[in-house]
Amino acid sequence: MSKRPLLPPSMPAKARACLNFELWKTLQVHLENSDYYGHNYIYDPSGEEMPDNSWYALDIDALRETIKHMCERLGRPIANCKMDDQEIMELLRTLEHARSTPAPKTINIAVVGHQGIGKSSIINALLNRDLVDVSASSSACTSFATIIEYKEGATDDTDLSDLKVTFLAPNEIRDFIEEQIRRYADVYAHFKFDDDIEPSEEESNEDDSSEDHLSDTSDNQVVSEKKMKKKVSKEVQRSAGTAEDFFRVMFNADADKEKEVDLQRWLSKPDLEDGQFLDHCTGLAMAHLAQIEAEESGSVEYPNVRDVDLESVRYHAASMWPLVKNVAISTGSVLLRNGIRFMDLPGYGDLNQTRAAIVNEYRRVADFEMVVAKSDRYLSKTDEDRYLSRATRCHGASNVFLVLNKADICLETPKAQVMRTVRKGTEEPFVSIGKQFSNIIGFAHEDPDTMQDYQKYLIKEAQMADGQYEFNKIRQKLQKKGVKTFSVSAARYLEWLDPDRLDHPPYTPSETGIPLLRQALLMLPAEANYQDLSTHVFETLADIQDKVSRILVKFTDDDDITSIRRYLLNRTPELSSKLRTLSTKIPHEIVPKAWDYAERIDIINGMANHIKLYSRVHYQTFWLMLRNNGIATHGRYAGKNLNEELLQMYKNTIKRWRTMTIPKSEKLARLLEKPIQAILLDLQRRMGEVSSDLKLKQRANEALVKLIHRVELARDRLLSRLEGSIGENYMHFTTEDDIKCPIAQQMKSAYVRIENMRRGGHRRHGIYRRQRKELILTTQSMNYGQPALVDAISSQVKTRQCEKWQAIEEDFITDILARFQDYTRILEELLENETYMSDAHKQVRKGLARKLPAFNKAFEEVKSQFPDSETQRPTKKARKSKIKTEME
Numbered sequence: 001m002s003k004r005p006l007l008p009p010s011m012p013a014k015a016r017a018c019l020n021f022e023l024w025k026t027l028q029v030h031l032e033n034s035d036y037y038g039h040n041y042i043y044d045p046s047g048e049e050m051p052d053n054s055w056y057a058l059d060i061d062a063l064r065e066t067i068k069h070m071c072e073r074l075g076r077p078i079a080n081c082k083m084d085d086q087e088i089m090e091l092l093r094t095l096e097h098a099r100s101t102p103a104p105k106t107i108n109i110a111v112v113g114h115q116g117i118g119k120s121s122i123i124n125a126l127l128n129r130d131l132v133d134v135s136a137s138s139s140a141c142t143s144f145a146t147i148i149e150y151k152e153g154a155t156d157d158t159d160l161s162d163l164k165v166t167f168l169a170p171n172e173i174r175d176f177i178e179e180q181i182r183r184y185a186d187v188y189a190h191f192k193f194d195d196d197i198e199p200s201e202e203e204s205n206e207d208d209s210s211e212d213h214l215s216d217t218s219d220n221q222v223v224s225e226k227k228m229k230k231k232v233s234k235e236v237q238r239s240a241g242t243a244e245d246f247f248r249v250m251f252n253a254d255a256d257k258e259k260e261v262d263l264q265r266w267l268s269k270p271d272l273e274d275g276q277f278l279d280h281c282t283g284l285a286m287a288h289l290a291q292i293e294a295e296e297s298g299s300v301e302y303p304n305v306r307d308v309d310l311e312s313v314r315y316h317a318a319s320m321w322p323l324v325k326n327v328a329i330s331t332g333s334v335l336l337r338n339g340i341r342f343m344d345l346p347g348y349g350d351l352n353q354t355r356a357a358i359v360n361e362y363r364r365v366a367d368f369e370m371v372v373a374k375s376d377r378y379l380s381k382t383d384e385d386r387y388l389s390r391a392t393r394c395h396g397a398s399n400v401f402l403v404l405n406k407a408d409i410c411l412e413t414p415k416a417q418v419m420r421t422v423r424k425g426t427e428e429p430f431v432s433i434g435k436q437f438s439n440i441i442g443f444a445h446e447d448p449d450t451m452q453d454y455q456k457y458l459i460k461e462a463q464m465a466d467g468q469y470e471f472n473k474i475r476q477k478l479q480k481k482g483v484k485t486f487s488v489s490a491a492r493y494l495e496w497l498d499p500d501r502l503d504h505p506p507y508t509p510s511e512t513g514i515p516l517l518r519q520a521l522l523m524l525p526a527e528a529n530y531q532d533l534s535t536h537v538f539e540t541l542a543d544i545q546d547k548v549s550r551i552l553v554k555f556t557d558d559d560d561i562t563s564i565r566r567y568l569l570n571r572t573p574e575l576s577s578k579l580r581t582l583s584t585k586i587p588h589e590i591v592p593k594a595w596d597y598a599e600r601i602d603i604i605n606g607m608a609n610h611i612k613l614y615s616r617v618h619y620q621t622f623w624l625m626l627r628n629n630g631i632a633t634h635g636r637y638a639g640k641n642l643n644e645e646l647l648q649m650y651k652n653t654i655k656r657w658r659t660m661t662i663p664k665s666e667k668l669a670r671l672l673e674k675p676i677q678a679i680l681l682d683l684q685r686r687m688g689e690v691s692s693d694l695k696l697k698q699r700a701n702e703a704l705v706k707l708i709h710r711v712e713l714a715r716d717r718l719l720s721r722l723e724g725s726i727g728e729n730y731m732h733f734t735t736e737d738d739i740k741c742p743i744a745q746q747m748k749s750a751y752v753r754i755e756n757m758r759r760g761g762h763r764r765h766g767i768y769r770r771q772r773k774e775l776i777l778t779t780q781s782m783n784y785g786q787p788a789l790v791d792a793i794s795s796q797v798k799t800r801q802c803e804k805w806q807a808i809e810e811d812f813i814t815d816i817l818a819r820f821q822d823y824t825r826i827l828e829e830l831l832e833n834e835t836y837m838s839d840a841h842k843q844v845r846k847g848l849a850r851k852l853p854a855f856n857k858a859f860e861e862v863k864s865q866f867p868d869s870e871t872q873r874p875t876k877k878a879r880k881s882k883i884k885t886e887m888e
Contacts, residue, residue, distance in 0.1 A: 545856070
């Protein structure tokens with residue numbers, strides 16, 4: 001380990017000030033006589049200030065240790081208790097649960113962007129370690145997601161990681177194989193689909209028949225020593241090459257010459273897409289998975305891998321990349337320890353639709369999305385804007401980060417261009433830089449080498465100022481949308497961590513932007529972490545005090561309290577039955593249909609008219625869309641998405657459905673709350689009529705108040721989740737980004753059937769018209785055993801919403817019943833039981849009474865770390881904790 005001095009902690013970068021020659025010269029002398037920022041220094045990120053937030057103001061380690069010890073000490077008198085007493089056993093279980101504080105809330109961040117843009121480098125810089133493969137160092141490493149998460153107990157400066165490889169499900173593998181066959185056939189298939197379409201059948205006034213991507217050529221063009229059926233783009237050729245690599249892994253062709261021969265025999269078949277090759281490859285994949293299941297229990301794990309060995313282990317883990325879904329790296333870091341979880345996703349632009357669908361699965365479950373783009377190209381790239389728009393629609397603008405990497409590319413700006421910028425600049429710092437250039441002539445007596453170094457300094461300042469100016473334009477544009485924007489240079493930051501660097505980095509650690517981005521990420525889980533720990537303290541630990549007090553002080557048998565307890569024992573099963581009946585019945589009654597009859601007619605007419613317009617589109621584009629589940633994968637119209645186009649016919653209708661359904665969630669919550677409130681009101685009435693001992697009545701009433709409060713909090717959570725599920729369902733049915741989306745899934749078999757109309761003995765003359773006609777019929781009236789598209793989507797919208805509500809209701813019901821059962825148990829525990837007068841119970845009480853003061857003292861110290869939390873918690877929600885007096 002290096003013993004060299006470390007740099008001071010980083011602070012947010014300040015605006016650079018251009019130095020005049022005298023100040024610059026003085027600074028150079030100072031730097032020559034100082035080790036500060038010299039080549040022998042490495043940056044220590046552990047010295048960075050934590051964000052100004054209540055969560056980071058807590059001494060978490062000390063709090064956890066205090067809570068652990070106070071629970072352990074209080075539990076010692078009952079740890080070895082052999083008495084059959086449910087109350088004591090329940091206290092022991094509660095202490096065991098309470099001794100461990102809640103783990104930080106996991107915040108999933110999907111990191112997306114084009115391949116080679118520096119996504120992985122940014123993650124490495126944020127974590128201060130080389131954990132993730134960078135710059136597409138192999139095709140395999142970009143084929144699946146890499147998850148970087150916290151390893152329990154790991155320190156921030158650990159150099160150990162656990163790796164776990166998760167494999168695709170069998171149905172996902174078959175989809176991948178089917179897609180790779182299409183990608184290979186796009187280039188190397190022996191059969192043709194173009195010769196049977198006469199020009200008159202195209203009905204096209206669109207002159208795209210000569211496009212480079214799809215135009216016909218002779219079959220003698222050779223790429224990679226294979227004959228191609230078409231002239232295709234390099235991107236399509238690369239995709240076909242990746243497909244062959246995929247098959248080579250499946251066949252183990254590189255290690256076995258006989259397998260190589262077998263693979264080439266399959267690839268030379270006249271029609272790769274007849275299903276035989278698909279079945280054969282699927283069988284090979286299942287055999288590989290069976291072997292993994294037998295040898296590795298279904299997954300491959302590498303525990304405690306050192307950083308120096310990580311690259312080789314990653315390579316080994318990725319050797320079966322066609323079957324891998326993700327690789328999870330568990331390790332330590334200040335970000336990971338506080339709940340951040342990165343999902344480094346394959347780059348945009350991949351032709352593989354199955355992989356794109358899996359990537360989108362990760363995106364949709366993410367809490368935040370980090371879109372990475374290149375600093376000097378963002379404003380000129382419309383596809384980056386499209387990805388950013390997709391991210392903001394999925395997560396909301398406030399949950400999206402745009403990170404412009406390679407900010408140091410401004411240092412490559414030619415001197416002549418820089419000088420033009422300085423001369424034309426009317427703002428600072430360009431004015432000051434221009435002034436210093438003009439003043440150089442006054443220092444003709446200085447050493448020429450010194451003056452040359454000063455000119456280099458001025459040019460560098462102008463380059464960096466120009467880069468900052470361009471970034472500010474982007475930031476101002478996106479601030480209006482609410483997107484957080486950062487400019488970073490991951491490569492320059494990583495140089496500060498390299499003990500063997502050869503030169504002084506042009507940016508300070510702060511100026512690279514990485515520390516500032518790290519601080520922004522640390523803020524994401526802070527509020528939730530603080531609230532979870534506060535709840536643990538003020539509810540779980542407070543419950544322990546109540547449990548102990550009930551063990552220490554009991555009351556003689558009381559008819560009124562016993563009567564209330566029997567009442568609850570009788571009513572709770574009735575409540576359970578009623579709530580579950582309501583949860584099954586009500587959603588189906590109140591969730592409206594996605595559209596009515598008149599709206600249905602408008603939708604099917606819109607779809608039919610839109611499909612008819614395809615007569616203006618070149619047939620190759622239409623054929624590509626049928627062939628690829630509705631989405632053209634390449635050619636002039638690559639990305640043209642028929643599923644998305646059909647969606648537009650009912651998108652506004654579903655938006656109206658969402659507006660109508662939101663008030664229904666409030667109605668559902670009220671209906672579920674009604675029988676609960678009836679019992680609570682009855683409990684309040686009965687408690688008011690109790691003539692028991694005043695202290696007993698007070699203790700029972702305090703428990704009832706706590707029950708009411710927690711029921712109210714559960715009701716608020718219910719309503720929030722019910723409303724949120726409507727928005728999620730709306731997003732689900734108004735998104736058609738990939739082949740796993742609703743229309744794409746519903747139309748999959750129809751696309752295959754309609755595309756196959758060109759095969760076999762089908763009459764080919766007029767095929768374009770017949771296929772469009774069949775497609776229209778599929779959307780509105782028939783789909784060979786399946787409902788028409790318009791009816792299938794309508795049914796799915798309601799069914800999925802009902803299922804989501806029922807799952808949420810079940811969580812709510814389980815919580816409510818547990819609360820009532822707790823109160824029933826409390827009423828029982830307030831009264832003496834048959835073991836209370838036993839010697840064993842007396843001994844337990846004696847031990848608890850001895851330990852309780854220390855527990856209470858420590859508890860007060862813990863609570864003092866959360867100023868105002870105890871008084872703020874009941875008013876966290878707008879609704880107050882009280883029983884409704886009006887039954888609806």
